[in-house]
Amino acid sequence: MRIKNSITATILRNLMASALLALLGTGSLFAAFNTTGTTTVSVTVANEAAIQIDTPTTNLTTTGAIFNDYTGTTNLTYKIRTSQGTGSGSVTLQVTSDFAPGGGPSVATPPSGGDALSYTCTVSAPASACSGSQTSATSAATPVATFGADARSAKAGNSGTVNWNLTNDPVYQTGSYSGTVTFTISST
Amino acid sequence: MKSSQSLPKPHLRAGLIAVAAFGGILAGPLGHSDTATVTQTLNAQLAATGKVSVPVSISLTATGAAFSPYTGSLTVNYRVRSTTTGIGGSITVQSTAEFAPSGGPTVASGVLAYTCSGATLGTGCSGTAAMSLVSATNVLTIPASACTGGGGSCSSANPNTVTTNFSLVDDPTYKTGSYSASITFTISST
Numbered sequence: 587m588r589i590k591n592s593i594t595a596t597i598l599r600n601l602m603a604s605a606l607l608a609l610l611g612t613g614s615l616f617a618a619f620n621t622t623g624t625t626t627v628s629v630t631v632a633n634e635a636a637i638q639i640d641t642p643t644t645n646l647t648t649t650g651a652i653f654n655d656y657t658g659t660t661n662l663t664y665k666i667r668t669s670q671g672t673g674s675g676s677v678t679l680q681v682t683s684d685f686a687p688g689g690g691p692s693v694a695t696p697p698s699g700g701d702a703l704s705y706t707c708t709v710s711a712p713a714s715a716c717s718g719s720q721t722s723a724t725s726a727a728t729p730v731a732t733f734g735a736d737a738r739s740a741k742a743g744n745s746g747t748v749n750w751n752l753t754n755d756p757v758y759q760t761g762s763y764s765g766t767v768t769f770t771i772s773s774t
Numbered sequence: 775m776k777s778s779q780s781l782p783k784p785h786l787r788a789g790l791i792a793v794a795a796f797g798g799i800l801a802g803p804l805g806h807s808d809t810a811t812v813t814q815t816l817n818a819q820l821a822a823t824g825k826v827s828v829p830v831s832i833s834l835t836a837t838g839a840a841f842s843p844y845t846g847s848l849t850v851n852y853r854v855r856s857t858t859t860g861i862g863g864s865i866t867v868q869s870t871a872e873f874a875p876s877g878g879p880t881v882a883s884g885v886l887a888y889t890c891s892g893a894t895l896g897t898g899c900s901g902t903a904a905m906s907l908v909s910a911t912n913v914l915t916i917p918a919s920a921c922t923g924g925g926g927s928c929s930s931a932n933p934n935t936v937t938t939n940f941s942l943v944d945d946p947t948y949k950t951g952s953y954s955a956s957i958t959f960t961i962s963s964t
Contacts, residue, residue, distance in 0.1 A: 618827040619825035619826065619827045619851070619853065619933075620825055620826065620827070621824065621825060621826070621960065621961055621962075622826065622958050622959060622960045622961075623826045623827055623828035623850070623958065623959045624828070624870065624956055624957070624958045624959075625828045625829055625830065625831060625832055625848060625956070625957055625958075625959070626830065626831040626832070626954050626955070626956055627831075627832055627834065627846075627886070627940065627954065627955045627956070627957055628831060628832070628833045628834070628952065628953070628954045629833070629834040629835075629844050629873075629878070629879065629942055629952070629953050629954075630833075630835075630951075630952045630953075631878055631879075631944075631948045631949065631950050631951055631952075631953065632836070632950055633950055634836075634840045634841055634944070634946070635840060636839070636840040636841055665840070665841055665946045666946060667946045667947075667948065667949075667950060668950075669950045670949055670950050670951065673950070736949060736950075738946050738947050738948070738949070739946045739947075740946065740947065741945045741946060741947055743946075
């Protein structure tokens with residue numbers, strides 16, 4: 587009688603222990619779980635460019651002698667990152683809407699030969715300013731600034747200005763005339 | 775004469791007797807059951823514990839306008855048990871390796887931040903926290919008497935999850951290229 591009791595008790599004890607271990611050990615089936623877990627955070631930084639025109643409306647005015655040309659300044663802020671090695675970038679402008687109404691200045695069809703809306707550029711590094719006086723056009727973009735490889739602006743952006751000059755032709759009828767200039771920045 | 779020849783030798787007789795006795799025990803009279811009950815008490819001491827599992831990697835990507843922050847989300851899986859008398863537990867995160875190579879973002883400058891959302895057990899971190907190299911920052915607060923899975927007084931979800939939403943400043947001063955850092959999540963429970 588005693589031998590049978592001992593065997594039964596041992597078998598029962600082992601079965602219970604196995605069941606308990608199985609229950610407690612369920613979490614070990616998910617090998618990735620641990621008291622700590624580590625992740626690699628990755629990011630690819632690519633070339634980017636952005637521009638902000640700080641002068642929403644540029645007023646061209648004439649001062650000094652009669653029929654002095656109209657002048658004005660457009661301020662801008664640019665942000666840029668060009669690729670290391672072979673990257674580059676540019677800022678251009680184009681007259682996307684000619685002066686209106688008619689009877690005054692015109693970029694596309696000036697009333698007199700030599701009439702023009704021209705400009706010069708001033709930009710802070712890493713940009714290089716356009717060279718000399720540029721004549722704006724409605725048919726194509728014209729340069730404002732260029733960038734080389736690995737050009738990177740400040741986090742808040744860097745400044746630039748376009749200084750305008752509009753011929754003051756006596757042929758223009760009196761009145762107010764407006765046109766639209768679009769600036770474009772690009773980066774590779 | 776006849777009586778001595780009829781009986782087997784003593785040692786054989788003893789063996790036969792033993793066999794007979796054993797056979798008697800095994801066979802027994804038909805219909806008789808002989809059972810014995812043994813009871814034993816099993817005690818299991820379940821201590822507070824916790825484990826986490828996170829993806830091996832996460833990639834932050836640029837969306838929207840130029841120089842908008844890089845973003846990405848990561849789900850932290852966890853299982854936890856906290857005692858009724860303890861102070862609960864937590865999941866924290868710390869950067870264990872700075873972004874490399876150099877020339878790009880750095881954790882030390884505070885540009886890698888995160889928020890927490892969707893905790894299925896406990897309370898996710900509040901607001902935006904900056905990832906740190908020098909100290910662990912909170913992701914999840916686990917209350918006392920918390921337990922994962924099974925429903926009832928425990929959570930129905932198993933494992934539990936909480937989402938960390940990362941944001942990395944896109945600074946024009948970063949050089950172009952790929953950069954990686956390591957972050958480690960740690961769970962504790964009392």
